[in-house]
Amino acid sequence: MEKLPRWADIALIPLINLALALIVSGIVLAFIGQNPFEALAIMVEGAVGSTYGWGYTLYYATNFIFTGLAVAIAFQAKLFNIGGEGQATLGSLGVALVCLALPWPHWSVALPVAIVGGALFGAAWAAIPAYLQAKRGSHIVITTIMFNFIASALLVYLLIGALKAPGMAPESSRFPDGSHLPTARDMFAVIGVDFARTPLNLSFLVALAAGFGLWLLLWRTRLGYEIRAFGHSQTAAIYAGINPVRITMIAMLISGALAGMMALNAVMGEQERLLQDNVQGAGFVGIAVALMGRSHPVGVFLAAILFGALYQGGAELEFETSVPREMVVVIQALVILFTGALDGMVRSPLERTFLRFGRRKPAPEIAAE
Amino acid sequence: MNYLDIVQILDSTIRLATPLLFACLAGLFSERAGVFDIGLEGKILISAFFSAAVAAMTGSVWLGLMAGILASVVFSGIHGLAAITFRGDQLISGVAINFLAAGLTVLIAQDWFAQGGRTPTLAGGARFATIDLPFADALAGVPFLGPLYSEAISGHSILVYAGLLTVPLTWYILFRTRFGLRLRAVGENPGAVDTAGVSVTRLRYSAVLICGVLCGLSGAYLATGLAASFTQNMSAGRGYIALAALIFAKWRPWHALGACLLFGLLQAVSNRYSSIDLGIIEIPNAFVLALPYILTVVILAGFVGKAVPPRAGGEPYVKER
Numbered sequence: 001m002e003k004l005p006r007w008a009d010i011a012l013i014p015l016i017n018l019a020l021a022l023i024v025s026g027i028v029l030a031f032i033g034q035n036p037f038e039a040l041a042i043m044v045e046g047a048v049g050s051t052y053g054w055g056y057t058l059y060y061a062t063n064f065i066f067t068g069l070a071v072a073i074a075f076q077a078k079l080f081n082i083g084g085e086g087q088a089t090l091g092s093l094g095v096a097l098v099c100l101a102l103p104w105p106h107w108s109v110a111l112p113v114a115i116v117g118g119a120l121f122g123a124a125w126a127a128i129p130a131y132l133q134a135k136r137g138s139h140i141v142i143t144t145i146m147f148n149f150i151a152s153a154l155l156v157y158l159l160i161g162a163l164k165a166p167g168m169a170p171e172s173s174r175f176p177d178g179s180h181l182p183t184a185r186d187m188f189a190v191i192g193v194d195f196a197r198t199p200l201n202l203s204f205l206v207a208l209a210a211g212f213g214l215w216l217l218l219w220r221t222r223l224g225y226e227i228r229a230f231g232h233s234q235t236a237a238i239y240a241g242i243n244p245v246r247i248t249m250i251a252m253l254i255s256g257a258l259a260g261m262m263a264l265n266a267v268m269g270e271q272e273r274l275l276q277d278n279v280q281g282a283g284f285v286g287i288a289v290a291l292m293g294r295s296h297p298v299g300v301f302l303a304a305i306l307f308g309a310l311y312q313g314g315a316e317l318e319f320e321t322s323v324p325r326e327m328v329v330v331i332q333a334l335v336i337l338f339t340g341a342l343d344g345m346v347r348s349p350l351e352r353t354f355l356r357f358g359r360r361k362p363a364p365e366i367a368a369e
Numbered sequence: 370m371n372y373l374d375i376v377q378i379l380d381s382t383i384r385l386a387t388p389l390l391f392a393c394l395a396g397l398f399s400e401r402a403g404v405f406d407i408g409l410e411g412k413i414l415i416s417a418f419f420s421a422a423v424a425a426m427t428g429s430v431w432l433g434l435m436a437g438i439l440a441s442v443v444f445s446g447i448h449g450l451a452a453i454t455f456r457g458d459q460l461i462s463g464v465a466i467n468f469l470a471a472g473l474t475v476l477i478a479q480d481w482f483a484q485g486g487r488t489p490t491l492a493g494g495a496r497f498a499t500i501d502l503p504f505a506d507a508l509a510g511v512p513f514l515g516p517l518y519s520e521a522i523s524g525h526s527i528l529v530y531a532g533l534l535t536v537p538l539t540w541y542i543l544f545r546t547r548f549g550l551r552l553r554a555v556g557e558n559p560g561a562v563d564t565a566g567v568s569v570t571r572l573r574y575s576a577v578l579i580c581g582v583l584c585g586l587s588g589a590y591l592a593t594g595l596a597a598s599f600t601q602n603m604s605a606g607r608g609y610i611a612l613a614a615l616i617f618a619k620w621r622p623w624h625a626l627g628a629c630l631l632f633g634l635l636q637a638v639s640n641r642y643s644s645i646d647l648g649i650i651e652i653p654n655a656f657v658l659a660l661p662y663i664l665t666v667v668i669l670a671g672f673v674g675k676a677v678p679p680r681a682g683g684e685p686y687v688k689e690r
Contacts, residue, residue, distance in 0.1 A: 138669035153659035329472030341462035344455035
């Protein structure tokens, strides 16, 4: 197999894939009688044209950084964690229990405990599929799908039962004021900048820290090396003395913890009470984000911003035209399809092109395999 | 709970099991040929939309059925292209297909009907009528067996009976024909099939297309038989339950029927009762609904029998040079 230059692999191919996804999305828009360029202009303006737009874009991006990192770490170990949705649901339960447990005096006290709560519950929900994969060979994709449904049933059960607040709606009581995270508006007001009222809050910084922490772990520690080696070739890793059960468990626990931490943003930062559906598909968006970002924290960060902008832009599009918000789901589907499943469609012609024009010296004629 | 309640629950069990059954058999063909398909959900959904939409526009449920099947087959084609031709990740392709269907259906429904992502209510020839089996009325008065026959067994749409017939047909195709033998072999050891001079690509594409047709039937029944219109995300996880049923059945047709009936029964019971009082403990509704998923995890964990999937499942076949 001929190797592509590194820049082509990490930048060119994703960009081509993204372009293909956007072109097909444009065709879909044209099919339903919209001008794709006009729609794009509305979406870009809506997403990044004001502090209001940026606030929502980065708010969504925060969710996607967490779930994207969650999928990415699992991908690094060649595990496809499709259960981000369920793990984030359980994370929301953990965060809510922490917030409701005490009359918190100040967010700076509540936040660290809530991080632990969300991460712990998310990790616990990932632990069972991880154990079944590592020890009993149950396919992790199927078990994590099943756990998504079980999680949502569990949450519904708790919200019409034990955790239900008085009243009709199946939701928990409001969290105490002391667990209220500072919003971007609060923080910018300190330096005298008038930032629009949006749900963007401190969790964005937690997400950035999580991304940096994951980068340190994966590329600067022995454990990270083991995880990547395991993902690269399981047989080689096992031969080198890496314990597959341990790596599977650790990678999935970190993955579940990251997915669970999404609740800091959505539940603690924005809704400030536990609702029935607080993940809203972010667990699945994480798959697209991790695929686009090539499972690298920096890539995940950039892809999460892109998807945040897409979500906010999609909301604006719905507001200004008759195009429903589901347009974003279509774009997301096409991104997953082109970057994840149809990667070979772009890669092999590109490899041939590079082989023909790119190299001055001829490729070595060794029958490598 | 009296006898008539039981008969009524059995009646809705059969109706609720039918979309699962089509989808489960669809997955059976695909996965037996070595192509994992978690995109069943999306194919059911896209078929449900197009069958309801075309039935609404033409007034003919049969044209609707054709449109539903066609839409589902197109999606199958995308999956085949990704999984077979470009050797992409089958699981990721399935995820993409589910999203694509969830988004496209609402998008197109809004554009065509402007009713908030749904189709108009179907009536008359745009729905599948129920079929009364012979003597259903005459036998209704017979104690015990009478109501069972006239209520639960008779009076379903033709697709329900087609679904039940698909089970022996699937069994026959897979285990009694040459095509079936090769199809199973390609899911276990594609290299051997290739060596024997049979095209792996062609076999896998046929399996994926059969899968598309069956998912199309599932979606069409959902929108034009079970319900009377398309509504947003109306597949509601049925594709995943069908996948669960497939694992539960360990990739065998007759067991698939049993699993789908069981999961249909759970759904029927939870639709009817908000919770089940067993005297000592009360089983919450949420638990009954989650039971198929829980059972599947238990089966996958190998605590109750071991579910061994086709050996070459999920792996693209790379022909050696």
